[in-house]
Amino acid sequence: MIDDDEWLVVIDRQKVFAQSDWSAWACADGSYHATDEAFVRLAGAYGERVAYTRYIAPDEPKDAWVAYFRDWPQFLVPLDDPMYDFTDETARLAEGHPVISRTTFGKWCPELEVAIGGTRRIALCGVATDCCMLLTALAAADAGVRVRLVADACAGSTPDNQRLALETMRLFSPLIEVTDSATLLGGRAAVA
Template sequence: MIPSDAWLVVIDHQRIFADPDSEWCAPRFAETAAVVARLAAHFDDRVLLTRWLPGGKRNGSWQAYFNKWSFADRPDEDPVFDLVPSAQDLTRRPSLDVTTFGKWGPELEAVVGEYAHLVLVGVATDCCVVSTALAAADAGCTVTVVADGCAGSSDENHAAALQVMGLYDPQVTVVTSGDLLD
């Protein structure tokens, strides 16, 4: 059952993670699109899309990160960072664009509220989803991660991230879309 005050946060449904030719392709990305669309229909105006953007700063560990993943060191306006077509009509709200893996922060809090109930879907389970879930839970949010609405960098990494997030119960719970919609 979806709580009436919950927000669906669709994390990084962008071309760079969906394109099979991208080094960052989440192999099961396409499988999540139908789940995300089905869930979004139940959240009305409480759907928020996020995008990861590289930004212009390369401070601290980000320098080594962009050295390793130089293909992603592009201007924020590069089309690889666009939302995939299936995500573009899920909400009228503008996307929340940030330069960090975790999406929880002042910008997201300003939209959803301080102690919101977040329902997370998106990519990659083992990067941006887990980073968002743990930071939001640490801030006092209730977090529900929809396993079949997320895709990892591999099936093994997806499963590992879900297992880690499951350790944070009851602040973070991992469910399937079927569980949530029942």
């Protein structure tokens, strides 16, 4: 069940992670779109208590990011490049909600804390489970926030990486709970 003070934080549901015909960063085998139904149901259930994040490239990479973007130069584009736009359905649902854009994989930050009103309970969904989701969940949990990761509303870069990331986050129970949308919304379903 959803707690009255819990927020849904939607991580990086962007075209760059969804569209595999042109993006090497897209979730494998269309797995991004396998999360659409659970995401829509969650966004509706949380109502006004939903915040969204977007990954954007830095203007000028620094430190370890310099070498990273040597390997991925095609993603070093201005923050308003359409590749970093939300997917269409996500953009529609994000209207009127807080949106935090970050040049880091982890999205837990003071701006996000303010956007969610300082609550100490969040549910996470989005992409990629083995990158941005993992780093956000760990940082939030480390800050004392109870995190519920909604597995069927998350996609990894590959199915194996999805499984490994979920197993990793289960190591941090009870700080991080891996669950599914049916459980949060009052029904029961197996966790991926």
